[in-house]
Amino acid sequence: MPELPEVETTLRGLAPHLIGQTVSDVSIRTPQLRWAIPPQLPGLLRQQTIRALHRRAKYLLIEFDHGTLILHLGMSGSLRLLPIGTAALPHEHFDLILDNGTLMRLRDPRRFGAVLWHSGDAMNHPLLAKLGVEPLEENFTGPYLFQATRMRNAAIKLIIMDHHIVVGIGNIYANEALFHAGIRPEMMASKLSKPRSARLVQTLRETLISAITQGGSSLRDYVGSDGNAGYFQQNYYVYDRAGEPCRTCNTAIKQITQGQRSSFYCAVCQK
Template sequence: MPELPEVETTRRGIAPHLLGATIAALEIRQPRLRWPVPTQLPETLPGQVIRAVRRRGKYLLLGTDAGTLILHLGMSGSLRLTPPDSPWRKHDHFALRLTTGLGLRYHDPRRFGCLLWTETAPEQHPLLAALGPEPLEPAFTGGYLHAHARGRRMAVKSFLMDSRIVVGIGNIYANEALFRAGIAPNRPAGRISLRRYEHLAQAVRTVLAASINQGGTTLRDFVDAAGNPGYFRQTLQVYGRAGEPCPVCGTGIRVQRLGQRATYWCPQCQR
């Protein structure tokens, strides 16, 4: 599933081509995504200039004078830039065409993504209003995590993946950050010291930044706007490595289901 680094990689890939461009048309092949594509969009968007290409958590926000498009890649979605008359592929569901002839096409075999529209501030939209801080911005600190974890019995991995606490940290990066911080994923969130949360916040920032620099992680479906896979998979230290030796101590990496997600950790290095 595309997580923050994959969405940020997509944003960086499309922004230079979209900023300041005028929308010529929105062509919809499949309106039934996670939520139905608003029926008025093909009439609303033509002639609008794209003023901003932003990311909030795992959502992409394309701002115009009339409103903002809210896009989510779902579990298997990707956006790619296409030349004029590029053939449609199976599972291509909509295309935003620019007056330059370039297209932005959404591909999603599982159809769990979305294309929505808001005429108010996107931060007030129900999908975004309750989101926590961005993990790469100053508000995300060890002190912030420690304060919000106080009294919580839930596993720290589930706590870290709660978008109301902090946005964008999906399963892959929660596993990797907890390993780097030396924290067992099943440890109760409220029983972790401030010092250890400071290490965890830094580990989250390090892992996310490294993945962005390598174009994200491709396990199955993800490609960037140019059709390239992400290469962070080659540097994963625990995720997907059950039974392999820990890169630090050599102990076999363990895996279990935690919060219905595969959880990988080293029983020697993580306490």
């Protein structure tokens, strides 16, 4: 499931192959993912040159002179570069065909992803305009998190997954970062002290950066490789380890439900 590190790794893998290339055509095999893929995309993109790639939260932005192609991988999406003419398999919904003989193909079995177009500044798109800070940028600080949680009557795990506050933190890394910070996921956000806020910001950063580093080194080639490109399995400390021993103290990891999602924690290491 692509969280921020997977999206960032995908971006880094694709960028050198896409920037400066010109689109010769667009192929839409599935008209509707989370939202409809704009049917006018082929006309909009033919003969247009890719100028830059960016990431905002978990959105991948492919920038042209007259607008931006906005991609979201949902929870099962992946992007690969393949030679033109490669037959599409099931769940391969969308191709951006380049005039250098390759195409960028979107595969997304669960179809929670999105392909959208925005003319003008993508940051003004309704999906992007109200997003919170990037966890890896300098404005995500201990004081910022402390201030943002003062009036919030909700568990800290739900707060760090709220993209109005900080973007890109999914269930896996929320659980992992809370473990490394020694904070229980159910802790009321408004009761988090300043030092613990700072610590959590630090462990969120470290957890994400570590995943990006591992992903980058374990990643297979984006060009013509198998379907696993873009994903990487880590050695989690708590996520999906209910009943297994804590790697620090051997206590059995607990599982609870918060906001209809599973949380995992060590009752000894996290207070």
